[in-house]
Amino acid sequence: MAEVSRIFHSTLIPTFSTLPHLTLNSPRSQFQPRRSTIHCSISTTGDATRIAISWGCDVDSLENAAALQKWLSESGLPPQKMAIERVEVGERGLVALKNIRKGEKLLFVPPSLFITADSEWSCPEAGDVLKQSSVPDWPLLATYLISEASLMKSSRWSNYISALPQQPYSLLTRAELDRYLEASQIRERAVERVNNVTGTYNDLRLRIFTKYPDLFPEEVFNMETFKWSFGILFSRLVRLPSMEGRVALVPWADMLNHSCEVETFLDYDKSSQGVVFTTDRPYQPGEQVFISYGKKSNGELLLSYGFVPREGTNPRDSVELLLSLNKSDKCYKEKMEALRKHGLSASQCFPLQITGWPLELMAYAYLAVSPPSMSRQFDEMAAAASNKTTSKKDIKYHEIEEEALQFILDTCESSLSKYTRFLQESGSMDLDMTSPKQLNRKLFLKQLAVDLCTSERRILFRSQYIFEVVNKNWIDLYNESTRLE
Incomplete structure (x- = not known):
């Protein structure tokens, strides 16, 4: 269940409501956009047009996960003591391949495999427009993810994006909130989050997307795709304290599931020059390895990561x-x-x-x-x-x-x-x-x-x-x- 949501420490990502709406007043650029093939399917039902996201996979897809693992290894990921498998807690997770000691550092994902605000765009003109407009990291990364996803195999990140959930549960629609969270006070915070995403997209659309339709075609950069990308960010973006608090998507690391009994979390290790975590318990071969997403209530875990721990297992529940x-x-x-x-x-x-x-x-x-x-x-x-x-x-x-x-x-x-x-x-x-x-x-x-x-x-x-x-x-x-x- 936890596969539909990933993040790694209570101090990593601030509440999205603190993110200000964009104020983008830069003059129109004279960039000549590089032409690229856009992959997006559109289906019509009655008088309504529905845009279907054609990237990502089902949350339990091992085929996509195996392709991701192979690509990461070919791209510089060192040999690991863990592998992606189907697990009892979460549809997919990282399982120990060898004996793992308490206090051992695991993972070692190098910075070259992070997605950050400084990552190179496959369409550099689009990235330059956003950066010249001083777009903050969150919406910049959301736009980057959509841009790379729409390019399919021509994007460097195609294997990673193909392994992401096609329907993240970390950002629900207003209809879903009204239907399923009507009894819980966490609904009000969830509504605020949806409104912030909507407001941020509308600002981007008004100030940038409509001015550069060749770079940001509406059939790709629309409300539905932004809800998908923000859903991915809410559940997987990690703040790395030892890298001056930079936020990043860290492929492979975001396959780790949460346990309320675990205290360890992710950070950048300067000595090994990669994202690691230090185990707070030993693991035997075949055991699932866990980290902590933070000391959060069940409602907060649902809101940010799309899962609820079993009743009575979360000492921080409220x-x-x-x-x-x-x-x-x-x-x-x-x-x-x-x-x-x-x-x-x-x-x-x-x-x-x-x-x-x-x-x-x-x-x-x-x-x-x-x-x-x-x-x-x-x-x-x-x-x-x-x-x-x-x-x-x-x-x-x-x-x-x-x-x-x-x-x-x-x-x-x-x-x-x-x-x-x-x-x-x-x-x-x-x-x-x-x-x-x-x-x-x-x-x-x-x-x-x-x-x-x-x-x-x-x-x-x-x-x-x-x-x-x-x-x-x-x-x-x-x-x-x-x-x-």
């Missing part, structure tokens, strides 16, 4: 609980001012884990239920609810403790009802499709959604139980102190 101010609150305006001052909004998400929750959550709940008589404490509560300040977080307001806990419990109950309803209705989803590939995609997404909702609901149930116990203990303590008085 669910986001959305707390909101009541608009009918007499102090709504004053509370909003306090929240904005500390970088918060009227609706704020807080992560719940099986092991607990952040102190900021309770501070926000205090603010949400506090009466007008506590207006002088609004700023203190808002500061404690923000993770952007160093203010004291563990604040206590015993007079509104019960109301704050009940507010959180009510929010948990509301969230749980969404998960329960989705899981009950998931069995009746209409998946009737004429295309076997589309049917397989929908079945897979449905299973991912069910797995994610099951794991997030489990955390919510556990958190709700603990909040109920805390609330009951507080009430008992309060009643006891009142009786003694």
Whole structure:
């Protein structure tokens, strides 16, 4: 399952929402484009034209993977102690060919086999236009990948691109998000990601593609192909700290699957002059070798990499609980001012884990239920609810403790009802499709959604139980102190 997604450390790639839309105001260039053959199939269904991506492969294709391995070896990849095989965790993965010791450095992919913003374009005129327009690395690499993919065998990277998934799961459509992630708060971040990709493509199209149609024909450089290329980048692009944080696609290395039990990650090793990782455990011949994609929740792993670990296997799993101010609150305006001052909004998400929750959550709940008589404490509560300040977080307001806990419990109950309803209705989803590939995609997404909702609901149930116990203990303590008085 993890084959549909690859990335290698929590600090490697920033959230895509931080990528600004492009501002490209360079004058039109006088480049004479080199003519090249474009490979792209177009099919018409009714009055709608659908552009089919004709590169990549099914995620379990060993034939394409074997061709990739052969090409890499011929292109300078040193002999490896691993090979690509079908595996239980992920459709394809790297399996040990020999005994591998704990602490051993593996991989050794040389920089000549990286794809970076400085890589040579098969169509150099297109690359020059983008670079002169100061296009950032992410959209530059997305465009590069499409340009090379469209050239098929005439591109140096044809064997690599042929081994990439034709339908990455790391960037879902709005329809898929509405259908499969309606119960999870991770949906909002997924929608933001789709909107950022759409906005970035529209900027490129407006400022560059329409001005150079010979270099960037719309039948190749369109929304669908950009969603494919960004889906590849989200799941496979790696930031290399030892190369001054440069981002790169690293063929072969991106065949490694993730394990929640593994701590090791990829980086550039200056001594061996290649991308490596250091094993944190031994492997026997035939065992699958893993790395870590970072300490992420199941929702984050789905959002970036297109898979969900088995329930209970991810110690970093969490669910986001959305707390909101009541608009009918007499102090709504004053509370909003306090929240904005500390970088918060009227609706704020807080992560719940099986092991607990952040102190900021309770501070926000205090603010949400506090009466007008506590207006002088609004700023203190808002500061404690923000993770952007160093203010004291563990604040206590015993007079509104019960109301704050009940507010959180009510929010948990509301969230749980969404998960329960989705899981009950998931069995009746209409998946009737004429295309076997589309049917397989929908079945897979449905299973991912069910797995994610099951794991997030489990955390919510556990958190709700603990909040109920805390609330009951507080009430008992309060009643006891009142009786003694």
